[in-house]
Amino acid sequence: MNRTRCDRTPAWSQLLAAFESTGRTFDVRSAFAADPARFEAFSQSAPHVFADLSKNRIDAETEALLLELAQQTGLVAHRDAMFAGEAINNTEQRAVMHWLLRTPPADPAMPAQSVHRQMAETLHEVHTTLGAMLAFAESVRADASITDIVNIGIGGSDLGPQMAVLALDEFVIPGKRFHFVSNVDGHELAAVLRKVKPASTLFLVASKTFTTIETMTNAHSARAWFESNGGTDIARHFAALTTNVAAANAFGISTTFGFWDWVGGRYSVWSAIGLPLAIAIGAQGFKEFLAGAHAMDTHFRTAPLAQNLPVRLGLLDVWYRNFHGFTSRSVAPYHSALKRYPAYLQQLEMESNGKRVDADGQALPFGTSPVVWGEPGTNGQHAYFQMLHQGTDVVPVEFVAVKTPKHSLPGHHALLLANALAQAQALMQGKADAGGHRHFTGNRPSTFLLLDELNPTSLGALIALQEHRVFVSGSVWGINSFDQWGVELGKVLAKDAEARLGSGDATGLDGSTAGLLARLRVS
Numbered sequence: 325m326n327r328t329r330c331d332r333t334p335a336w337s338q339l340l341a342a343f344e345s346t347g348r349t350f351d352v353r354s355a356f357a358a359d360p361a362r363f364e365a366f367s368q369s370a371p372h373v374f375a376d377l378s379k380n381r382i383d384a385e386t387e388a389l390l391l392e393l394a395q396q397t398g399l400v401a402h403r404d405a406m407f408a409g410e411a412i413n414n415t416e417q418r419a420v421m422h423w424l425l426r427t428p429p430a431d432p433a434m435p436a437q438s439v440h441r442q443m444a445e446t447l448h449e450v451h452t453t454l455g456a457m458l459a460f461a462e463s464v465r466a467d468a469s470i471t472d473i474v475n476i477g478i479g480g481s482d483l484g485p486q487m488a489v490l491a492l493d494e495f496v497i498p499g500k501r502f503h504f505v506s507n508v509d510g511h512e513l514a515a516v517l518r519k520v521k522p523a524s525t526l527f528l529v530a531s532k533t534f535t536t537i538e539t540m541t542n543a544h545s546a547r548a549w550f551e552s553n554g555g556t557d558i559a560r561h562f563a564a565l566t567t568n569v570a571a572a573n574a575f576g577i578s579t580t581f582g583f584w585d586w587v588g589g590r591y592s593v594w595s596a597i598g599l600p601l602a603i604a605i606g607a608q609g610f611k612e613f614l615a616g617a618h619a620m621d622t623h624f625r626t627a628p629l630a631q632n633l634p635v636r637l638g639l640l641d642v643w644y645r646n647f648h649g650f651t652s653r654s655v656a657p658y659h660s661a662l663k664r665y666p667a668y669l670q671q672l673e674m675e676s677n678g679k680r681v682d683a684d685g686q687a688l689p690f691g692t693s694p695v696v697w698g699e700p701g702t703n704g705q706h707a708y709f710q711m712l713h714q715g716t717d718v719v720p721v722e723f724v725a726v727k728t729p730k731h732s733l734p735g736h737h738a739l740l741l742a743n744a745l746a747q748a749q750a751l752m753q754g755k756a757d758a759g760g761h762r763h764f765t766g767n768r769p770s771t772f773l774l775l776d777e778l779n780p781t782s783l784g785a786l787i788a789l790q791e792h793r794v795f796v797s798g799s800v801w802g803i804n805s806f807d808q809w810g811v812e813l814g815k816v817l818a819k820d821a822e823a824r825l826g827s828g829d830a831t832g833l834d835g836s837t838a839g840l841l842a843r844l845r846v847s
């Protein structure tokens with residue numbers, strides 16, 4: 325598979341020239357005035373998600389060049405290599421196959437390469453494991469004596485299931501509470517343990533590696549609490565979700581649900597890591613979640629690039645990051661249940677694409693991952709939208725709105741949607757008729773993602789859309805989006821610091837760390 329880094333393609337130079345001639349001064353308002361069909365040209369239907377891209381600083385010529393850039397970097401071959409199970413995670417020599425977790429048992433649309441024997445066997449294993457996990461989920465749902473499910477995990481072993489359980493709150497089985505403990509800060513676990521009882525609690529220890537220090541510390545403390553509070557049946561009250569079943573067994577957990585090293589932590593909500601979600605919304609709901617994602621996979625794999633939503637979004641990200649120089653993107657879900665969606669996207673995008681070297685280890689001369697941040701609307705409006713409207717930096721905003729609510733309280737939903745529309749409008753239109761402090765420059769870009777309803781299917785599609793758009797920008801940048809070496813150094817230093825907190829030894833430390841260590845040790 326041939327990948328060419330974006331800055332080494334002819335299209336990159338053409339885009340640089342296009343940016344200087346029309347991009348830098350592009351005004352979305354004038355573009356609408358000049359083209360009555362702009363909304364149609366820059367909107368895109370994809371499975372379960374409709375996207376309006378028309379309020380972005382982009383025209384047909386720029387988009388054509390960006391699509392050319394995608395072609396010249398080898399995006400299509402790279403995408404197909406992922407779907408063929410090639411080891412595209414080159415620094416860890418691993419395939420990237422989270423998409424297989426949502427592939428139906430005999431999907432006629434699977435690419436030819438995927439039906440070869442080994443892939444078919446792997447798919448069979450996926451469905452056997454899924455079946456066991458869903459059967460377990462159903463047994464927990466049917467067990468009225470289990471009232472509390474405590475997921476102990478961090479990063480991808482927390483953010484995905486937590487985000488999804490909260491997002492699908494309307495579909496969650498009544499009579500069961502879901503808790504998520506991620507932080508090694510004992511306050512978090514202690515607060516949950518105050519609310520639960522050993523006899524009615526199921527602990528899920530979620531860790532791909534089963535070595536993550538936060539998760540192991542919390543799991544040990546949870547087990548100690550369980551045993552010292554009269555809990556007896558570990559096999560019934562603890563289950564592990566991991567690729568490292570041997571370590572889970574060694575910990576004393578015999579109920580385990582496995583997955584594979586070709587599932588990245590931040591891409592693992594579709595695997596056994598999704599068990600809390602499966603318990604919450606049931607086997608059927610979880611299958612719908614997978615089906616929504618699979619529909620988006622098929623769209624990504626088969627739609628022409630010019631009508632391919634992950635491709636269009638990912639290329640827009642490149643245009644903003646590398647030509648306009650925008651360093652962040654704000655996400656604004658106008659649905660209170662999507663409260664952990666921004667945090668989930670932070671790991672997905674920033675851990676995937678926060679890289680300073682290309683896949684061959686060469687330093688990059690251009691920027692990669694933007695800072696991704698946000699809060700549900702309308703809350704964000706009353707906090708940081710001031711900066712989005714009048715700050716010195718332009719921050720593209722990505723709205724998510726849901727057409728039909730699941731509640732029947734009069735007035736609320738229209739007001740919510742009106743606010744989402746109004747914010748996008750205000751960012752673009754600005755306000756020129758007042759000077760000074762009351763002036764809004766406008767021409768501030770935004771994208772609007774629209775779901776008919778927030779349900780397991782549409783959530784699955786939305787999350788898969790985000791996974792693939794991150795793939796697209798990472799692919800164009802020529803990086804490996806599937807490793808995360810940047811988290812390792814801090815882990816090593818934390819071990820050293822922990823020992824020094826005990827011993828007080830400051831030998832060889834920098835002055836700041838030594839000073840802080842001394843203060844932290846004063847009792």
Ligand code: F6P
Pocket residue numbers: 478479480481530531532533534535536539589590675808811
């Ligand atoms: O430290 C980062 C990370 O490796 C993430 O990529 C991962 O999602 C998280 O830690 C948790 O890892 P594990 O599931 O192995 O406990």
